[in-house]
Amino acid sequence: MADHSIPPSLVRLGDFAHARSGDKGNRANIGVVATDPADYAWLVDELTEARVADYLRPLQVGAVRRYELPKIHALNFVIEAALAGGASRSLRLDTQGKALGVALLELMLPKPDAAREAT
Amino acid sequence: MSQHSLRIGNGVGFWGDNLDAPFVLARDGRLDVLTLEYLAELTLAILSHLRSKDPEAGYVGDFPELLERLVPILFDQPDLRVVTNAGGLNPRSCARHCASILESRGQGRTPLAVVTGDDVLEAIPGWMAEGVDLVHMETGEPIDEIAPKLVSANVYLGARSITEALRSGARIVLTGRVADASLTLGPAVARFDWSWEDWDTLAGASAAGHIIECGAQATGGLWHQWDELDDLAGVGYPIAEVRKDGSSVITKSDGTGGLVSKGIVAEQLVYEIDDPTRYQTPDVDVNLTTLSLREVGPNRVEVRETTGRAPSDHLKLAAVYRDGWAASGMLAVVGHAAEAKARAAGRMILERVRRAGFELESSLVECLGAGDVVVGVLPKSDPAYEVVLRVSVHDSRWEAVDRFCREFAPLVTSGPPGIAGYATGRPSPRPAFGYWPTLVPKTLVTSSFDVRAASEWARSS
Numbered sequence: 356m357a358d359h360s361i362p363p364s365l366v367r368l369g370d371f372a373h374a375r376s377g378d379k380g381n382r383a384n385i386g387v388v389a390t391d392p393a394d395y396a397w398l399v400d401e402l403t404e405a406r407v408a409d410y411l412r413p414l415q416v417g418a419v420r421r422y423e424l425p426k427i428h429a430l431n432f433v434i435e436a437a438l439a440g441g442a443s444r445s446l447r448l449d450t451q452g453k454a455l456g457v458a459l460l461e462l463m464l465p466k467p468d469a470a471r472e473a474t
Numbered sequence: 475m476s477q478h479s480l481r482i483g484n485g486v487g488f489w490g491d492n493l494d495a496p497f498v499l500a501r502d503g504r505l506d507v508l509t510l511e512y513l514a515e516l517t518l519a520i521l522s523h524l525r526s527k528d529p530e531a532g533y534v535g536d537f538p539e540l541l542e543r544l545v546p547i548l549f550d551q552p553d554l555r556v557v558t559n560a561g562g563l564n565p566r567s568c569a570r571h572c573a574s575i576l577e578s579r580g581q582g583r584t585p586l587a588v589v590t591g592d593d594v595l596e597a598i599p600g601w602m603a604e605g606v607d608l609v610h611m612e613t614g615e616p617i618d619e620i621a622p623k624l625v626s627a628n629v630y631l632g633a634r635s636i637t638e639a640l641r642s643g644a645r646i647v648l649t650g651r652v653a654d655a656s657l658t659l660g661p662a663v664a665r666f667d668w669s670w671e672d673w674d675t676l677a678g679a680s681a682a683g684h685i686i687e688c689g690a691q692a693t694g695g696l697w698h699q700w701d702e703l704d705d706l707a708g709v710g711y712p713i714a715e716v717r718k719d720g721s722s723v724i725t726k727s728d729g730t731g732g733l734v735s736k737g738i739v740a741e742q743l744v745y746e747i748d749d750p751t752r753y754q755t756p757d758v759d760v761n762l763t764t765l766s767l768r769e770v771g772p773n774r775v776e777v778r779e780t781t782g783r784a785p786s787d788h789l790k791l792a793a794v795y796r797d798g799w800a801a802s803g804m805l806a807v808v809g810h811a812a813e814a815k816a817r818a819a820g821r822m823i824l825e826r827v828r829r830a831g832f833e834l835e836s837s838l839v840e841c842l843g844a845g846d847v848v849v850g851v852l853p854k855s856d857p858a859y860e861v862v863l864r865v866s867v868h869d870s871r872w873e874a875v876d877r878f879c880r881e882f883a884p885l886v887t888s889g890p891p892g893i894a895g896y897a898t899g900r901p902s903p904r905p906a907f908g909y910w911p912t913l914v915p916k917t918l919v920t921s922s923f924d925v926r927a928a929s930e931w932a933r934s935s
Contacts, residue, residue, distance in 0.1 A: 373698040373737065375691075377746040380515070380612055380911050386744025388737060413850025422750050426766050426779075427740040433748050435612075442516055443909040444797070446838035446866035449847050458848040460698075 369460030371467070372398060376456035381444075383416075383437035383452035385459050388429040395428040397467040407432050410462050411455070415439075432459075479715040479723075480665045482658050482682075486510040486558075487689025489517055489534050495689065496540055499711045500547045500554065502727040507661040508544075510537065510558035511654050511687050518651065519794035519907040521562045522625040532564030533648075538571045541646075545579045548645065557636055557657050561648040563593060563626060566934070568648050573931035582929035587644035589635040591921035592651040594791065594914070595627040601918065608791070611911040620910060623795040629914060630790045631921045632756030634670070636660025639923040647923075651792065653755045658683025662716045676758040677782025678720025681765060684753065685724055685742050685777065686712040692724060692742045694732030705731025721778040723770060734773040756789055756916075758782040789919055793910040798835075798870040803882045803901040804842075808860045808892040813844040815890035816863035822889055823865050823881045832874035840864040863893075868906055875903040 368387075371394050376385040387402060389395040408419040417435030424431065438452050439445040449455075483503040485496025489512040500508045512534045525532030537560035548554060561568045565588045576584045598621060602608065608617040628651035637660045639647045647660075662668070662679040670676070685692050692712040694703045710730025715723040724739055726732065743762055747753050753760040765780040803823075807816035820839030827834060840846040843861035845854045867878045879901045886896050926934070 369698070373741060375696055375741045375745050378515075379746060379748065380909055382612065382748075384744070384746060384748065386741060386747075388740045388744070390737065411851060414848070422763075424744065424750050424763050426763065427736075427743060429740055429744050431744045431747060431750055441909055442514075443519075443794070443907045444868070446800070446802070446836060446868060447847075448840055448842065448864055454848050458851050461852055 364466055365463040366466050367460070368402065368462045368464055372460070374456035374460055376452050376454070378438055378442060378451040381436055381438050381441040383434045383455055385432045385434070385456050386429055387432070387459065388427065392428045394467060395425065398430060399423060401464045402430060404432070406462070406464070407459065410459065411437070479717045480506050480662055481713055481715050482507040482509060482661060482686070483711060483713040484509045484511060484686040484689060485711050486512055487687065487691065488512065488514050489536060491689055493536070493540070495711045497543050498730070499727065500544055502729070503713055505554055505713065506665070507555045507557060509657040510556070510560060511657060512536070513559050513562065513651060515792060515909060516794065516907060518563055518626045518628055518792070521564070522794070523905055525563055530564070530567050533562040533568035534560040536560070537568065538575055541572050541575050545576065545581060548584070549581070555640060555645055555647070555661065557647045557661055559649045559652055559657065561588060561650045563650060565590060565648045565650050569931045570934060572646065572648070573928035576928040577932050582927060582932070584645050584928045585643045585925055586928050586931055587639035587642070587647045587923050587925035589631065589639060589647060589649040589652070589921065589923045591635070591919060592628045592631045592649070594629055594919065595624060597918070598624060598627055598793070601914070606914065606918070608912045608914070611913065617910065617912065620795045620908060623797070624793055625796050625907070627791060627793040629919050630756055630792070631919075632656050633660035633663060635921045635923045637663040639925055640664035642923070642925045644925045653757070654687035655680040655683035655755050656757060658686065658714060658716070659757055666718050670757070671784070673758055673782035673784060674780065675720035677760040678722065678777070678780040679716050680755050680758055680760050680782070681743070681762060681777055681780045682714035682716050682722035682724065684760070685739055686714050688742065688745065690732065691745065692739065693726045693734055694738060697733065697738055703731070703733050707731065720780065721776065724775045724777060725773055734775055736767045736769050736775055739767055739775045739777070754786060756785060759785050787916050788913040789916055791912050791914045793912065795908045795910060797906045797908040798868060799872050799875040799903040800866065800868045800906040801875050801879050801901045801903050802864060802866040803879065804862050804864045804895070805882060805885065805893050806860060806895040807863050807890070808894060810859070812858050812861045812892065813841050815892060816841045816844070816861050819885055819889045819893060820863055820865045823878070823885065826881045826884070827874070827878050830877050832869070832871070832877055834867050834874055834878065835869045837865070837867045840866070872903055879903060
């Protein structure tokens with residue numbers, strides 16, 4: 356996606372957070388950590404279960420659950436049926452969901468509010 | 475060795491990890507304990523396949539190779555202990571192999587322990603007859619249909635037998651399947667004599683074990699600022715300095731590459747977990763949401779305030795069944811319309827297998843470089859002038875998968891132009907496995923240990 360196609364009101368998740376993903380059976384999880392703790396509240400507001408589920412929809416994933424870890428400024432997303440059968444059965448190259456974390460970082464989200472930007 | 479903390483270094487995060495890292499960690503880490511974590515979800519199924527060909531096989535062969543190199547270090551550092559799940563499906567055979575190495579180097583008196591009780595394959599039919607519910611943890615399906623095809627069934631054991639083996643003087647503890655965090659908790663309990671009901675303390679050491687279990691992922695591997703890290707090629711593997719109160723400092727050896735920072739430790743804490751208020755191990759339910767991280771020096775991150783609760787009265791059982799054959803092959807496709815040519819070539823392979831008389835049960839064509847790794851999620855780049863075609867199949871018939879493997883080479887002369895890379899050889903059918911995670915009541919499982927001098931193991935059968 357070329358930069359000029361990005362509306363100015365949106366930002367790339369990867370510019371505000373870092374992530375790591377892996378598998379447990381046919382479930383995947385993506386841990387997302389705010390790079391600046393001050394952005395954690397924004398992450399909680401904007402990086403919702405619904406947004407993550409919608410973004411990963413092309414992979415035909417199941418339900419998405421989100422857990423909050425405020426003391427380390429992290430969110431954990433558990434994604435059901437994410438791996439087309441998991442490490443044992445999937446025919447995909449990425450049987451273990453190792454690429455899901457970096458893929459999620461390309462999600463575009465509404466900008467952190469102007470009040471925070473001004474500080 | 476400090477009176478107040480136990481330095482536990484983890485030198486292996488999976489079977490296939492860097493061969494030199496555990497040697498360097500043991501040599502330079504000033505460790506009390508070296509742990510080595512080899513067993514991923516499917517590793518035991520692969521080991522069972524090896525054992526079916528050789529009854530003495532079934533353990534992680536990398537470990538005896540490493541032990542050859544560790545012998546002088548064990549001699550120089552008489553207090554260093556080694557705890558590893560390299561025993562796999564055959565810890566006694568692993569012990570005999572290790573014992574013969576130690577004996578041949580004049581270290582026959584080394585106490586070597588084996589932890590058993592995780593392998594419950596033979597108990598499954600009896601449990602089913604008694605009505606023990608072994609439904610799939612994720613799908614709720616009953617086990618009956620796949621039970622006759624099981625090749626391995628291992629319970630995740632906790633730390634207790636490791637602790638007891640160390641208390642009995644073992645210098646090397648070989649286990650099969652144990653919870654990853656228990657490799658760290660076991661030695662910590664042996665050192666600090668914690669009660670098995672001191673939940674917060676057990677949880678703290680288990681959190682440290684969770685952080686270091688994947689090796690370099692805690693010290694800079696996978697880090698998003700990879701291009702700012704110092705010497706990732708020489709990355710140091712992680713060390714947890716576990717304290718008497720269960721808190722810890724995560725660090726690495728001086729002079730090694732990589733980085734230990736708050737962000738890196740935080741990211742590893744949320745790696746491969748489910749509900750963080752209840753990170754479940756056989757020893758304790760760990761609450762990762764109460765803990766806090768603090769940078770207390772260069773490459774030193776303190777982990778404290780972890781809390782815990784009594785664990786479930788069930789243990790996780792990872793069973794694996796034989797499930798036909800699979801194969802994958804790759805070819806590079808180059809030039810104008812590379813993606814279209816690759817997709818056509820993929821369809822052609824599958825069509826030729828069909829015309830040869832095999833309707834494959836499942837197949838997948840991927841076009842790497844054209845957005846297929848996380849298919850449909852990431853934006854596509856401009857038309858690529860080269861992509862990698864990857865075709866994969868799964869079928870219950872070896873003959874069908876073998877025929878598929880033989881259809882890659884012909885494409886080089888009978889497919890679209892610009893196909894390269896056949897020189898790496900044709901793929902071959904590999905045994906495929908199905909994964910069956912379930913739960914069993916703790917009361918059905920008995921874990922035990924056996925500690926003997928290496929010279930005695932070497933003569934055992």
